[in-house]
Amino acid sequence: MEDPLPFRVAVRPLLLRLKHVHPHVYWHGQRVAAVMRVAATRFDVSRKERCRWVFGALLHDIGKLVLPASLLMKSRPLGDHEWARLKRHVHYGLYLVEQALSVEDARPLAPFLFLHHERPDGEGYPLGLTRGQIPREVHLLSIADAYVAMREPRPYRPARSHEEVMKEVHRRRGTQFEEHALDEMLPVLEHFRLKPFSPPSPEPTPARSAKPEYGRARAV
Ligand SMILES: [Fe+2]
Numbered sequence: 001m002e003d004p005l006p007f008r009v010a011v012r013p014l015l016l017r018l019k020h021v022h023p024h025v026y027w028h029g030q031r032v033a034a035v036m037r038v039a040a041t042r043f044d045v046s047r048k049e050r051c052r053w054v055f056g057a058l059l060h061d062i063g064k065l066v067l068p069a070s071l072l073m074k075s076r077p078l079g080d081h082e083w084a085r086l087k088r089h090v091h092y093g094l095y096l097v098e099q100a101l102s103v104e105d106a107r108p109l110a111p112f113l114f115l116h117h118e119r120p121d122g123e124g125y126p127l128g129l130t131r132g133q134i135p136r137e138v139h140l141l142s143i144a145d146a147y148v149a150m151r152e153p154r155p156y157r158p159a160r161s162h163e164e165v166m167k168e169v170h171r172r173r174g175t176q177f178e179e180h181a182l183d184e185m186l187p188v189l190e191h192f193r194l195k196p197f198s199p200p201s202p203e204p205t206p207a208r209s210a211k212p213e214y215g216r217a218r219a220v
C-alpha cells in the first residue's frame, strides 16, 4: 500500500456498489473514515499507515453488501439466526476485498475487516480474541465505529447526541473498548462534538422485502 492510488482504483467498484445497494452503510464507512483520518493526523502516523487506517475504515463493513436490506434495516430485535447471519459480514468483507485486490494486497486491511467486532473482554466475534490479541489500530477503529454508529439514526432508535454517546462510551470502557485506545481516542471524538457528520444521516426506513435487495447483492 505504498502508493494508495492503484489500491483506491481496485476497491472503488466495491464502494460504489455499496453506495448503490446500502447507502447508509456506505455513509457510515465515510464517517468512520473521517474519525480515523483525524486520529491518524493527531497520532502523527506515517502516510502509508494513515492510508491503511482510512481504507480500513471505508471498507470495514463492506461485507454487508451481500446481506439484504431487510436484515440490515430491521426495526425489531434480531433473532438468533438473523444475528448469526449479520455476524458473517466480517467474513464476506474479507472475501470481497481479497477478490478485488489479492490475498497478499488485502493483508494490510484484513485486521480492520475481520476483527472490528472483537472486544477486549473476549465477548466479540468472530474469534473471541482478548485485548492483547487485537491490534491497537483495530481497537481504535472499533471505538470510532461504535461512536459513529450511535450518532447515526437507526430504524429502531433516533440518532444520539455527542454527550449521550460519550456517556455510553465511558460505560463500556474495559469491556467493549480497550482502555489505552479509548484514552487516545477521547480527544479525537471530542473533535466531533459540534461537527455534524457530512452528509447528514438520512432517516433510515425499514425495508419491506428481502427479495430485490438480496438479488442485487448476490450479483456482486
Ligand atoms: Fe461491522
Ligand SMILES: [Fe+2]
Pocket: 028, 060, 061, 145, 149
Ligand atoms: Fe461499522
